[in-house]
Amino acid sequence: MPTTRSRQGLAAVRKLRELVIGGCFKPGERLSELAAVELIGMSRTPVRAALQALAHEGLLEARSNGGFVVCDYSLADMLDAIELRGVLEGMAARLAAERSSGTAATRELHAILAQIDRLLDAAGVEGDDLYDAYVELNETFHAEMLRLAQSPMLERSLAQVTALPFASPSAFVKAGREQEVNRNVLIVAQYQHRAIAEAITAGDGVRALRLGQEHAQTAADSLKRLSRTGDVGRLVPGSTLLRRDTG
Amino acid sequence: MPTTRSRQGLAAVRKLRELVIGGCFKPGERLSELAAVELIGMSRTPVRAALQALAHEGLLEARSNGGFVVCDYSLADMLDAIELRGVLEGMAARLAAERSSGTAATRELHAILAQIDRLLDAAGVEGDDLYDAYVELNETFHAEMLRLAQSPMLERSLAQVTALPFASPSAFVKAGREQEVNRNVLIVAQYQHRAIAEAITAGDGVRALRLGQEHAQTAADSLKRLSRTGDVGRLVPGSTLLRRDTG
DNA sequence: GGCCTTGATTTTGTATACAATTCTGGGCGA
DNA sequence: TCGCCCAGAATTGTATACAAAATCAAGGCC
Numbered sequence: 319m320p321t322t323r324s325r326q327g328l329a330a331v332r333k334l335r336e337l338v339i340g341g342c343f344k345p346g347e348r349l350s351e352l353a354a355v356e357l358i359g360m361s362r363t364p365v366r367a368a369l370q371a372l373a374h375e376g377l378l379e380a381r382s383n384g385g386f387v388v389c390d391y392s393l394a395d396m397l398d399a400i401e402l403r404g405v406l407e408g409m410a411a412r413l414a415a416e417r418s419s420g421t422a423a424t425r426e427l428h429a430i431l432a433q434i435d436r437l438l439d440a441a442g443v444e445g446d447d448l449y450d451a452y453v454e455l456n457e458t459f460h461a462e463m464l465r466l467a468q469s470p471m472l473e474r475s476l477a478q479v480t481a482l483p484f485a486s487p488s489a490f491v492k493a494g495r496e497q498e499v500n501r502n503v504l505i506v507a508q509y510q511h512r513a514i515a516e517a518i519t520a521g522d523g524v525r526a527l528r529l530g531q532e533h534a535q536t537a538a539d540s541l542k543r544l545s546r547t548g549d550v551g552r553l554v555p556g557s558t559l560l561r562r563d564t565g
Numbered sequence: 566m567p568t569t570r571s572r573q574g575l576a577a578v579r580k581l582r583e584l585v586i587g588g589c590f591k592p593g594e595r596l597s598e599l600a601a602v603e604l605i606g607m608s609r610t611p612v613r614a615a616l617q618a619l620a621h622e623g624l625l626e627a628r629s630n631g632g633f634v635v636c637d638y639s640l641a642d643m644l645d646a647i648e649l650r651g652v653l654e655g656m657a658a659r660l661a662a663e664r665s666s667g668t669a670a671t672r673e674l675h676a677i678l679a680q681i682d683r684l685l686d687a688a689g690v691e692g693d694d695l696y697d698a699y700v701e702l703n704e705t706f707h708a709e710m711l712r713l714a715q716s717p718m719l720e721r722s723l724a725q726v727t728a729l730p731f732a733s734p735s736a737f738v739k740a741g742r743e744q745e746v747n748r749n750v751l752i753v754a755q756y757q758h759r760a761i762a763e764a765i766t767a768g769d770g771v772r773a774l775r776l777g778q779e780h781a782q783t784a785a786d787s788l789k790r791l792s793r794t795g796d797v798g799r800l801v802p803g804s805t806l807l808r809r810d811t812g
Numbered sequence: 813g814g815c816c817t818t819g820a821t822t823t824t825g826t827a828t829a830c831a832a833t834t835c836t837g838g839g840c841g842a
Numbered sequence: 843t844c845g846c847c848c849a850g851a852a853t854t855g856t857a858t859a860c861a862a863a864a865t866c867a868a869g870g871c872c
Contacts, residue, residue: 326856350823361857363610366824367617374621376721383864384824398718402656406722409652471645471726474623475653478725479718573826597853608827613854630834631854 326360330368333358338377338388339483341558345390349378375481377559390561393545396554397538399485404534406476407460407487411514411530412523414466419521423466427515430459434508438501449495452504453488459511460487463530466518483556490540493553507536573607577615580605585624585635586730588805592637596625622728624806637808640792643801644785646732651781653723654707654734658761658777659770661713666768670713674762677706681755685748696742699751700735706758707734710777713765730803737787740800754783 334354342357343349354365369386372378378386391399418424434455437448464473480486494503510533517526544550551557581601589604590596601612616633619625625633638646665671681702684695711720727733741750757780764773791797798804 352823362824363856363858367855370614370617385864395716395718398716402716402718402722405652405656409649469642469645469649471642471649475649475722475726479722599853609854610826610828614825632834 327364327367330358330360330364331371334365334368334372335375335377338372339556339558343388345388345559345561347388348381349386349388351385374478376478377482389559391559392561393541393550396484396541396560399479399482400534400538400541403476403479403485403487404531404538406472406479407463407534408527408529408531410464410467410469410472410476411518411526413469413472414463415518415521415523415526417468418466419519421519424515424519427459427462427466427518430455430462431508431512431515434459434511438504438508445495449492453491456488456491456507463514463518484541484554484559486555487534487537489555490537490544493540493544493549496549496553503536503540507533510536574611574614577605577607577611578618581612581615581619582622582624585619586803586805590635592635592806592808594635595628596633596635598632621725623725624729636806638806639808640788640797643731643788643807646726646729647781647785647788650723650726650732650734650784651778653719653726654710654781655774655776655778657711657714657716657719657723658765658773660716660719661710662765662768662770662773664715665713666766668766671762671766674706674709674713674765677702677709678755678759678762681706681758685751685755692742696739700738703735703738703754710761710765731788731801731806733802734781734784736802737784737791740787740791740796743796743800750783750787754780757783 334357337343337357338349349369351362351365351369354369355362358365369378370380373380373386377389379389380386434452437451437455464476467473483489491504510529514526514529514533517523517529541550541554544553550560554560581604584590584604585596596616598609598612598616601616602609605612616625617627620627620633624636626636627633681699684698684702711723714720730736738751757776761773761776761780764770764776788797788801791800797807
């Protein structure tokens with residue numbers, strides 16, 4: 319959601335985001351305009367706008383004296399972000415149930431579920447293809463649920479949280495690929511998706527809330543597991559924002 | 566939370582915010598850079614930054630083709646924003662209970678409560694003085710609760726929501742002054758404050774969540790009441806962002 | 813030896829000129 | 843008459859020069 323819609327402006331935000339998430343700078347390290355200008359090769363004006371945009375995304379932090387530093391988050395912050403997403407998605411599921419119940423409105427939601435079912439049942443699809451396709455459909459499901467909530471305010475709030483790489487609904491999907499849990503995590507997630515869709519369709523706001531909130535908890539579980547096995551730095555998106563000392 | 570910390574930059578954001586909230590433009594109306602430049606009397610660069618900042622605050626909306634328009638919210642959007650604040654403050658209260666229970670950590674919270682008590686009991690304080698002082702203490706209470714939650718992520722999310730004038734915790738305090746409800750709304754709010762503080766102190770996260778969420782509902786009730794009496798435009802902060810046709 | 817002051821240097825903030833894009837109005841043709 | 847297209851105008855996007863502020867270093871002072 320960058321406020322500048324021009325070609326270069328978008329490119330600047332994208333490039334800088336890649337660099338920051340890619341770990342080009344240490345957390346807490348100062349990121350000067352001039353350095354950014356030299357890195358992405360355009361003038362100070364769009365670079366400056368990009369820095370501001372990334373600050374609003376939560377990747378950079380604006381210093382009071384001017385300039386920006388790379389955000390340094392703790393593991394606790396990451397878990398908080400995931401829990402926060404859970405709370406907001408729970409609210410989204412509840413509002414969807416209250417405002418968009420019935421089979422007509424939720425047809426699209428069930429269509430997405432069917433697509434995921436086919437993906438998981440298909441024996442031919444394996445490896446990266448499977449996970450890439452799942453990520454795509456997963457994002458679509460969450461977006462559709464949010465649409466059914468009919469709340470621009472909630473949409474905006476959720477967008478801000480999920481802009482953080484480790485708080486995205488699909489952040490830990492690919493991590494499961496390299497863990498022993500493998501396909502099971504996808505099956506559990508899909509079970510939850512179906513339950514959420516049914517609760518929304520039935521207009522059961524209380525259950526939808528509970529499920530939406532609990533659905534995000536699987537991501538928190540994944541993060542905790544990765545933390546125990548020491549794979550956070552390798553498998554968690556945005557782990558480059560993790561500050562060293564506090565883990 | 567503007568990303569530009571310079572004198573002029575801050576002044577630009579403040580001036581433009583005043584103009585937008587003050588109803589200088591119609592909701593949905595385009596706000597061109599040049600117009601803004603002439604209105605606040607500085608060059609395009611800080612004005613541009615200010616426009617972006619206000620877009621992130623939710624007062625303006627960035628158009629895909631470039632430029633900005635004043636946001637037009639519906640009454641339903643306002644109620645959603647208040648409910649969203651309730652959900653987030655409920656989470657804050659719960660986290661505070663889980664992470665900062667005990668009398669030592671919550672001493673400041675109870676101190677603020679005592680100040681509000683003295684304010685409400687004092688017979689001498691009346692009118693604007695009373696309400697201004699209450700607003701101040703109310704904001705302090707909410708800030709302290711958020712501090713006890715120990716969650717920068719939640720803090721950021723809540724800051725985004727409460728940046729909207731009608732979603733601020735004190736948005737409807739002054740409105741009560743001109744309504745028949747008068748002092749009662751303050752007394753009820755203070756009762757809820759005390760209950761929240763006690764739940765946090767006792768480490769009762771479930772009750773704290775419930776109370777925090779319900780506390781915001783009083784604002785929603787106020788808005789609904791004002792809507793019935795037709796006083797929204799006169800007494801609700803940020804009501805200038807309300808689109809005409811849908812009320 | 814530590815700390816403050818002061819000037820040089822770097823970095824950010826502002827203004828403005830120029831380029832590119834989008835909107836507007838009129839004319840032309842089907 | 844309606845739609846299309848093309849210039850002109852207006853507006854936004856970009857680059858850069860200049861001003862102000864902050865950082866840093868060295869030197870003097872207590």
